Amino acid sequence: MKDAKRNAIWGMTGSGKSTLARELAADFSHVIALDPAGDWGLEPGWKAVTTIAQAEHAIAAGMAGGFKIAWRPTFSTGQALDALSRALMVVQEPYRLGHTDRKICLMIDEMAEAYSNSDQQRADREGFRQLILQGRHYGVEIVGISQRPQDVGARFRDNAQVTYCFALPYQNARQPIAQMIGKKADDLISLERGHYLRIEGAVVSHGETRQPGKAPASRPAPKTRPRAKTAAKKASADA
Structure with missing residues (x-):
């Protein structure tokens, strides 16, 4: 069954979106992350690469047993996403032909940098455009x-089959969500860390990450030094 999906995870810094992304990635044996900040590559068990050639080699080497690859490109994130999309469609051609049921999960961190509203109009982004439209047939699950x-880019945002929304306190960030679910988007103003709205079609539900982040520990009160004995008390004690 060709059921690979397009997933979107939105949320302010520290809201829990990275935690959820890693939980989704854990459900796959073959995962590659476009990692412009280099965070995924620091995770235990992940192989960090910096070129498309290294990424393709790591994919081929891990095809039988699985892989977790974090590619931190040294050039435009948008160009890197397009090149990776084309490579994944080649690798997953056997899935399209029905020769394997192996799926690959593509995690795209900093999605606004990799595929912006202006990027979706560019001719050199056709690879990712095709992956958005045809990824299900190639067994490529996308998580932006x-x-x-x-x-x-609205082409991805509007085609996401499942959208997870963590706290978004700013109105301009909530606007595209409000277009999907109306006034329910107001709930995004005050969601607690680790809590999200899950939107799939017309169904909106509340969810929580399996390992919600802990709130920062309160700062301990400063230690106070014992007050020195006065000369009179000291003399009394010595008597």
Whole structure:
């Protein structure tokens, strides 16, 4: 069954979206993350690469047993996403032909940088455009992550089958969500860390990450030094 989906995760910094992204990635044996900040590559068990050639080699080497690859490109994130999309469609051609049921999860961090509203109009982004439209047939599950959903290309945002929304306190960030679910988007103003709205079609539900982040510990009160004995008390004690 060709059921690979397009997923969107939106939320402000520290809201829990990265935690959820890692939980979704854990459900797949073959995962590659476009990692412009280099965060995924620091995770235990992930292989960090910096070129498309290294990424393709790591994919081929791990095809039988699984892989977790974090690609931190040294050039435009948008160009890197397009190149990776084309490579994944080649790798997953056997899935399209029905010769394997192996799926690959593509995590795209900083989605607004990789595929913005202006990027979706460019001719050199055709690879990712095709992956958005045809990824299900190639067994490529897409997870786009951003704190600025309003800046993510509408072609991806509007085609996401499942959208997870964490806290978004700013109105311009909530606007595309309000277009989907109306006044319910106001709930995004005050969601607690680790809590989100899950939107799938016309169904909106509340959810929580399996490992919600802990609130910062309160700062301990400063230690106070014992007050020195006065000369009179000292003399009394010595008597």
